[in-house]
Amino acid sequence: MNQTRHPRYKVAVIGGGTGLPVILRGLKKLDVNITAIVTVADDGGSSGVIRDYINVVPPGDIRNCMSALSEADADLLELFQYRFNTDDDFLAGHAIGNLLIAALKEMKGSLSEAIDILSYFMKISGQILPAAPEPLILQALFEDGTIAVGESKIAHHRKRIQEVNVMTIDGKPAIKASSRVVEAIMEADMIVLGPGSLYTSILPNLMIEEIGQAILKTDAQVVYVCNIMTQLGETENFTDADHIEVLHNHLGSQFVDTILVNTTEVPKEYIINQPNKEYLLQVKHDFNGLRRLGCHVISSEFLSMKEGGAYHDTDKVVKELGRLLDSIRLLEKNTLVERMRPVI
Template identity: 55%
Template structure:
């Protein structure tokens, strides 16, 4: 279910950070399009993609719930994850199974998402970055190579670059984007990257050649929401400028227009590093390095402390995103 709204905002990424922003954007006067990574091969999503040959459904599920207008109790059912004692279904979310079933019933992920969007009363557009599940590849600074998002992250080595390829059973030689996603990028007033894992949630989308090309050609303001904490196996010791430098390097030019960075200190004593074991330490600021890359820097207290972890405060971030949309530095026709 979609309604014509105000500014056209495209959000690109995956993981747990994306729904936080989408849920708040959903409350605003915006026409939202979410473009979601399909390179996840861990957990329930990875198991389902291997058995059913469907794009990993987990990130799509979370995004659809964030944009859904159905009653909370129905969202809870859709999001319910079976307990480990259930063995056969252990770890699977009901929504993942429904997405996989509809993909099989309707002959692909696109008709499945359209039908499920109607059922869930989704306000906005949700597109997988590609209709095919993709494999993430990485080259590390020591020259070694690995394939598979879960293995890349688990290696806990410094990543030099990533790229994506089709899974072994795909008939296509090169990954291609969903056409509707490319159209949304072309028509957008604002394109938001993140928050999320730099190498495994954001870059896999941009490494699909036609998505990367569309972003570079976009007339929209391109905003990167920098992570609050560094991530083991991905961005250990990265400054905010190094996050942006990595994005720019992968697309071959400085394309990020505006960067949102949190300046509030995360109390180390608050963090539950056992629960958030992939988190390392707070991202260090390098405003000079950001500006040298041509980026406008918007710094503020965007921090939300919750459940022993450091998260973005969706309301504060989206307040700023809407301000940026009203006052872009990138001129549109």
């Protein structure tokens, strides 16, 4: 962990999957102290195999966040992210970074210590914290009353989700957050949620009791970066207001202060021919609904069309986050001046 910088702002980014590292790479360009809080409910791919054989949280999202925040040279990063070919028998599909995280955890007995050691060697700018100190199981209750267990299985059901929760391996409610997570949330100037899978990347973190309580208590500005596309088996036919309503319902409070939404239309040919069939249609806008839910809306042309898909333009998103941080600090400064002004 890099301790030499003394940035103006503290930002905690909460999530998982492919969206979290994208935002982290952009935030490195701002004058911020970054904390990445990463989901531990992933049970698919290399991460899922490792968590089944070793008592360690799934390392894949942690590895990707390390790569995003690393200042190491390109060759080391390429090695860290290298994934063995499918014809490599036992090692097939495993990323070297995943194996390193698991090995260090086994050596030191502590995942937090393992991440700190690896962060030092990888020249990480900021800190990366697993949401919980142990692997968790994600469970979804559908509106028809049926239940799916396991993050990788939920979307396959193609049913409307009523709620999700997380449990420990032995079936108990997930209460404890990892060391430093609550502190990072409470000290942050801004909390960024997303972009990422609403039910399987973002909510698994918030449903850990200590994290959910911290989110409701923090003075930080809570910002949701809304997905551009709806997602198969999770947010089919969702508007941006639907995303916020789901978040608020899960924590029982209107805690999202600001939402970033893309206003650029995704061309139909991109929707038809996009390589990732997981994403279906563009998220529709419901600005009146967002205002009723207490959200300040920042809408702009955040769309970046590349590799046949529709993604967020990281630079534009981070630029807006930077402006929002500056406005928060200016408001705090003006409020302090008003409080210090003598009463006549």
